Amino acid sequence: MRILVLGGTRFLGRAVVDDAAGRGWSVTVFNRGSSGPAPERCEAVQGDRRNVADLARLAGHGPWDVVVDVPGVIPAEVRDAARVLAPLAGRYVFVSTVSAYQDWPAQPVDEGSPRRAGDPDVDVASWDWGAGVYGIYKAGAEAAVERETDGQALIIRPGVILGPWEYSGRLTWWLERIAAGGRFVAPGDPGTRIQPVDVRDVAAFVLDHAAAASTGVFNLAAPLDRDTFGGLIDACLAATGAAGAPVWVTDAQLQAADLREWTQPPLWRTATGTWQVDPSRALAAGFAPRPLADTVRDTWAWMQDGGEPFEDPRAAMHAIPVAIERVLLATAADAASLASGAK
Ligand SMILES: NC(=O)c1ccc[n+]([C@@H]2O[C@H](COP(=O)([O-])OP(=O)(O)OC[C@H]3O[C@@H](n4cnc5c(N)ncnc54)[C@H](OP(=O)(O)O)[C@@H]3O)[C@@H](O)[C@H]2O)c1
Known part of the structure; x- marks a missing residue:
């Protein structure tokens, strides 16, 4: 098999390249070269996907048996790549991403749920996470690929992706915080x-x-x-060997402290559908998600081994501020001592 991976050097693209090379596929990667060197064992073509030349x-x-557009978000960029490469x-x-669903994270979603109304021809030079356009752009990008x-x-529409080389700062923050030891805030309910x-x-x-x-x-x-x-927290404690103790703080208390959902702390979100993404179609088609504890263990091992993720400004947003x-x-602690005094 000959595969072209658009991207390939930060996180998911890197995993696709590693897996494809492990299968003995011939791999080409295309990126600007600014996120670090191309993974070994592949043909690297340098260029900017925004540049038609x-x-x-x-x-x-080319040609290739498979082209995978891993990082595309802006619809016109995704369209132009598909037009030339498909x-x-x-x-x-x-x-x-699941963010392409109109009702995510408010409602449970499956593949039949409506997609956001994204324009397949929208073009912008850049965008940022704070603008709330990610899901709309991804929906437009999907429409562009379908058309081309x-x-x-x-x-594929993944929810949250974790593992070695993660650069958003979600699991990596939890692991670092828990490894630091002591009592730490855990969000909402362990269940x-x-x-x-x-x-x-x-x-x-x-690839399958x-x-x-x-x-x-x-x-x-x-x-x-x-x-x-709770299982995620336990897995972080087990992986790091830290003698920390989670203090479960209710959603209402976290909200009253003005913490920002999804990032403070990472993965805490109260909208009903956040974790109600139906994966049954993929599971029936062979998707085999390993135990979460294995992901946590391997990510910690990668961090301990000097793992250096791609530097992304979003990583700094993922944390509970120390003072809060x-x-x-x-x-x-006050509430606990009042309760024990009252007994
Ligand atoms: N993380 C999650 O939880 C999650 C959840 C759902 C969906 N997703 C989706 O999964 C994908 C993850 O992407 P990733 O960052 O892990 O992919 P990646 O392929 O590992 O890294 C991004 C690649 O894009 C290249 N790139 C960026 N701008 C470019 C440009 N203008 N021209 C050419 N190449 C360019 C980068 O290299 P250079 O900078 O060197 O050009 C890098 O190789 C995204 O589509 C994301 O929306 C992620």
């Missing part, structure tokens, strides 16, 4: 269901289904009734 030069390295590819894969491939693309998936399992699904020439949309999330926030955590812990 660079895309035309890339096309000269005719040179047996199968075309686009990595989207006559509906023959494979579109809250969560559904992160391992980056390596997402990569494997993409590219090989099988699958088309259509697949959600990638852990089984609905498998993992909990101190107040929450002190309040919880």
Whole structure:
């Protein structure tokens, strides 16, 4: 198999490249070279996907059995890549997100749920996370890929992806905070269901289904009734060997402290549908999400081994500010001592 990976050097793209090379596939990566060197064992073509001449030069390295657009967000960029590359590819894969659903995170979603109204031709030079456009752009990008491939693309919609090389600062923050020891704030309720998936399992699904020439949309999330926030915390304690103690603070207390959902702390979000992404279509098609504890263990091992993620400004947003955590812990300690005095 010959595969072209648009991207390939930060997180999911890197996992796709590693897995494909491990399968003995011939791998080409296309990126600007600014996120670090291309993974070993692949042909690296440098260029900017916003530059039509660079895309035309890339096309000269084809054809491929599979093209995977891993990082595309801006619809016109995704469209232009698909327009040039889809005719040179047996199968075309686009990595989207559950944020493309109109009702996520407010409501549970499956592949039949409505998509946001995204324009496939929108072009902007840059965008930022704070603007709330991510899901709208991804929806437009999906529409662009569908149009350019006559509906023959494979579109995957992962929820939260964790694992080695994560650069958003979600699991890596939790591991660092818990490794620091002592009492720490844990959000909401230990029984809250969560559904992160391992980056390596997402990569494997993409490649398995590219090989099988699958088309259509697949959600990638852990089984609905498998993992909990308490399990994630326990796995972090086990992986780091830290003697810390979680202090569970209610959603209402976290909200009263003006903490920002999703980032302060990472993965805390109260909207009903956040962790109700139905993965049954992918599970039936062979998606095999490993135990969350394995992802946590391997991510910690990678960090301990000097793992240096791509530097992303979003990482700094993922944390409970120290001063707020101190107040929450002190309040919880006061409440506990009042309760024990009252007994
Ligand atoms: N993380 C999550 O929890 C999550 C959840 C759902 C969906 N997703 C989706 O999963 C994907 C993850 O992407 P990733 O960052 O892990 O992918 P990646 O392929 O590992 O890294 C991003 C790549 O894009 C390249 N790139 C950026 N701008 C470029 C440009 N103008 N021209 C050419 N190459 C360019 C970067 O290299 P250079 O900078 O060197 O050019 C880098 O190789 C995204 O589509 C994201 O929306 C993520």
